Amino acid sequence: MAGILIHSAVEQGELRAEFWELVTVARQLAPSVGGGLRVALAGSQLGDALEQARRAGAAEVRVLEHAQLADPWPEGHFEALAALCGRLDPEVVLVPRTPLGAEVAARLAIRRGASLVHDVTHVQKGADGITATRPVFGGAVSATVQARRGPWVIVPRPHAFAAAAPADGEASPVVREAFAPATPPRTFCGARTRQGSSGAKDIEKARVLVSGGAGLGGPEPFRLLGEVAELLGGAVAASRVAVDAGWVPTSLQVGLTGRSVAPDLYLAVGISGATHHLAGCSSAQVIAVVNSDPAAPFFRLANYGVVGDWKEVIPAFRDALKEKLATSRVA
Amino acid sequence: MRAVVCLKQVVDPLTPATELALDRAAKKMKPAAAGPPVINGYDEQALEAALRLRESLGQLEIVALSLGERFHLDVMKRSLAVGADQLVLVQDPSLDTPDSHRVATALAAAIRKIGAVDLVLCGRQASDWDNAIVPLLLAELLGMPCLTLARRVSVQGARVEIDRVLPDGSQTMWSELPAVVTVTSELGALRMPTARARLATARIQPKLLTLADLGVAAAEPPQVEVRDLSIPVAGRECRFVEAADGAAAGRRLAEILMEAGVVRPEGAR
Numbered sequence: 001m002a003g004i005l006i007h008s009a010v011e012q013g014e015l016r017a018e019f020w021e022l023v024t025v026a027r028q029l030a031p032s033v034g035g036g037l038r039v040a041l042a043g044s045q046l047g048d049a050l051e052q053a054r055r056a057g058a059a060e061v062r063v064l065e066h067a068q069l070a071d072p073w074p075e076g077h078f079e080a081l082a083a084l085c086g087r088l089d090p091e092v093v094l095v096p097r098t099p100l101g102a103e104v105a106a107r108l109a110i111r112r113g114a115s116l117v118h119d120v121t122h123v124q125k126g127a128d129g130i131t132a133t134r135p136v137f138g139g140a141v142s143a144t145v146q147a148r149r150g151p152w153v154i155v156p157r158p159h160a161f162a163a164a165a166p167a168d169g170e171a172s173p174v175v176r177e178a179f180a181p182a183t184p185p186r187t188f189c190g191a192r193t194r195q196g197s198s199g200a201k202d203i204e205k206a207r208v209l210v211s212g213g214a215g216l217g218g219p220e221p222f223r224l225l226g227e228v229a230e231l232l233g234g235a236v237a238a239s240r241v242a243v244d245a246g247w248v249p250t251s252l253q254v255g256l257t258g259r260s261v262a263p264d265l266y267l268a269v270g271i272s273g274a275t276h277h278l279a280g281c282s283s284a285q286v287i288a289v290v291n292s293d294p295a296a297p298f299f300r301l302a303n304y305g306v307v308g309d310w311k312e313v314i315p316a317f318r319d320a321l322k323e324k325l326a327t328s329r330v331a
Numbered sequence: 332m333r334a335v336v337c338l339k340q341v342v343d344p345l346t347p348a349t350e351l352a353l354d355r356a357a358k359k360m361k362p363a364a365a366g367p368p369v370i371n372g373y374d375e376q377a378l379e380a381a382l383r384l385r386e387s388l389g390q391l392e393i394v395a396l397s398l399g400e401r402f403h404l405d406v407m408k409r410s411l412a413v414g415a416d417q418l419v420l421v422q423d424p425s426l427d428t429p430d431s432h433r434v435a436t437a438l439a440a441a442i443r444k445i446g447a448v449d450l451v452l453c454g455r456q457a458s459d460w461d462n463a464i465v466p467l468l469l470a471e472l473l474g475m476p477c478l479t480l481a482r483r484v485s486v487q488g489a490r491v492e493i494d495r496v497l498p499d500g501s502q503t504m505w506s507e508l509p510a511v512v513t514v515t516s517e518l519g520a521l522r523m524p525t526a527r528a529r530l531a532t533a534r535i536q537p538k539l540l541t542l543a544d545l546g547v548a549a550a551e552p553p554q555v556e557v558r559d560l561s562i563p564v565a566g567r568e569c570r571f572v573e574a575a576d577g578a579a580a581g582r583r584l585a586e587i588l589m590e591a592g593v594v595r596p597e598g599a600r
């Protein structure tokens with residue numbers, strides 16, 4: 001049992017942004033774990049992601065490329081990784097906290113009898129094993145947990161660690177693996193639908209997010225937020241209440257069970273600021289909050305606050321932006 | 332057909348952080364401080380999934396199952412009032428724990444004791460520790476397949492089919508029964524009980540079981556121990572925009588953000 005293995009699934013040839021955060025964690029742990037770093041990439045077409053991952057400074061990149069890994073099929077991705085771990089026997093496996101990654105990590109920990117340390121914001125290894133910090137109770141409480149016995153499966157929280165820079169030197173060698181599950185599959189994938197419809201830009205990549213919540217009262221006001229987002233070259237996001245009500249698609253949800261975002265500006269409109277929501281946006285550079293309730297908890301995390309009704313504030317905000325952006329463009 | 336729905340009693344996740352209190356010695360949340368507990372939201376949605384299944388199948392026996400240290404009966408009995416046929420509670424001090432193995436072992440034993448279970452419905456995660464691991468462990472212990480993050484659950488013959496929520500859409504998935512399925516909030520909220528049903532279920536007593544009844548041995552040390560809990564004081568200094576009315580505040584906010592360089596003309600970044 002030795003070494004660190006980073007595992008990441010690749011969709012549409014794109015290396016996930018979290019990959020470089022996992023590299024940071026790996027570099028932090030490397031001196032106390034020993035045995036070097038390996039990377040495993042899984043998917044049906046790795047494309048560009050493979051070349052990028054070869055720059056992580058790993059001893060090698062293991063490629064789990066197979067048509068059956070095209071879907072975010074937890075059992076398949078898990079079986080592929082478990083077989084690889086059987087051969088490499090890593091001491092620490094690092095997996096990104098996506099819905100697929102989290103489930104693959106849990107299944108792997110169960111199969112290997114490994115200790116699962118989930119959603120960590122800080123992690124270190126000492127004589128007593130792994131000690132980590134993680135938010136619990138939706139982020140209201142911070143827990144320090146300890147897992148004495150290895151191997152370990154660690155799932156870092158997105159944006160809790162800085163993205164690492166690619167390493168200098170040679171690109172890592174590539175080793176191709178067969179997809180050889182230990183057991184016949186018991187779960188099966190069918191038709192997949194994508195919600196790209198409303199032209200929703202990927203909110204994880206947008207530099208500006210204009211986010212709406214229950215206070216908007218329905219789907220229509222999200223059009224207004226969309227106008228503001230467009231002026232700022234950003235995208236629209238939302239709270240879970242707005243998603244569960246069917247006003248906007250799930251892909252726009254920010255928070256503990258939605259996306260984790262870190263834009264330059266997060267403008268929250270009609271969102272109360274429950275810890276579960278803040279868990280997904282507290283890494284924003286600047287947070288501005290528009291809420292009619294001066295006691296809304298979101299103000300405690302805001303840089304700028306407007307106590308008011310969005311129906312008055314946002315149209316005027318949009319018009320002022322339009323005007324000012326037009327004049328500054330001329331100037 | 333028989334379905335078991337696993338319900339966890341948790342501290343109300345909407346309790347404001349300022350009202351939470353910790354028992355740092357026991358490394359637990361102080362239960363009284365946060366008011367009455369609730370059924371974990373996703374587990375309520377799992378129960379709603381079971382009720383919808385019963386409607387579409389015409390017949391389904393629903394057993395609600397919960398493990399914990401101490402139960403608020405009026406909270407847990409809501410499951411009966413909305414239509415569960417039976418409520419089984421396993422009570423033991425060792426069950427108020429973030430140790431997923433302990434919980435899953437006891438749940439598996441209880442499900443075997445209930446017997447002839449075709450479908451186990453769980454929430455996607457418990458809102459206290461957000462582990463999302465008990466259902467996977469449970470499936471492993473029961474030798475069942477596990478489907479996760481269902482926004483819709485249906486049963487045709489010996490097969491369960493779900494719509495699994497993905498970050499960018501959804502995907503149909505299926506497996507043979509018996510199976511474990513976890514439910515996410517997109518499925519929709521649990522229906523309200525009628526006043527009549529509330530009264531009718533007031534006298535029904537849950538079935539109480541002990542770990543000894545289930546043949547579950549004393550707790551082994553957990554793989555992951557909790558060393559400390561604290562309430563972080565995170566915060567930013569909020570500059571409130573002062574203005575005569577909402578519209579003026581909106582204009583002022585635009586100015587402030589531009590002056591601070593947060594908002595720049597598109598393309599200039």
Ligand SMILES: Cc1cc2nc3c(=O)[nH]c(=O)nc-3n(C[C@H](O)[C@H](O)[C@H](O)COP(=O)(O)OP(=O)(O)OC[C@H]3O[C@@H](n4cnc5c(N)ncnc54)[C@H](O)[C@@H]3O)c2cc1C
Pocket residue numbers: 138212213214215216238239240241242253254255256257258259269270271272273274275276277280290291292293296308309310311344345372457458
């Ligand atoms: C385990 C778990 C996971 C969760 N995951 C997430 C998650 O990933 N993301 C998420 O967002 N939530 C999540 N939640 C839910 C979360 O706890 C809150 O319920 C949710 O974030 C509240 O959404 P909201 O702020 O839109 O609604 P509310 O809390 O109802 O707030 C609406 C706000 O709008 C304001 N308002 C009303 N009218 C106006 C007006 N005219 N002008 C201006 N303001 C107005 C109100 O003052 C209020 O503050 C989770 C919950 C649990 C238990």
Ligand SMILES: Nc1ncnc2c1ncn2[C@@H]1O[C@H](COP(=O)(O)O)[C@@H](O)[C@H]1O
Pocket residue numbers: 337338339340371373374396397398399426431434438452453454455456457458460461462463464465466
């Ligand atoms: N003590 C418990 N009693 C009943 N069900 C539980 C318990 N703990 C966890 N579960 C079930 O397992 C799901 C996931 O829990 P967790 O893995 O702790 O996040 C919950 O949503 C419940 O359905």
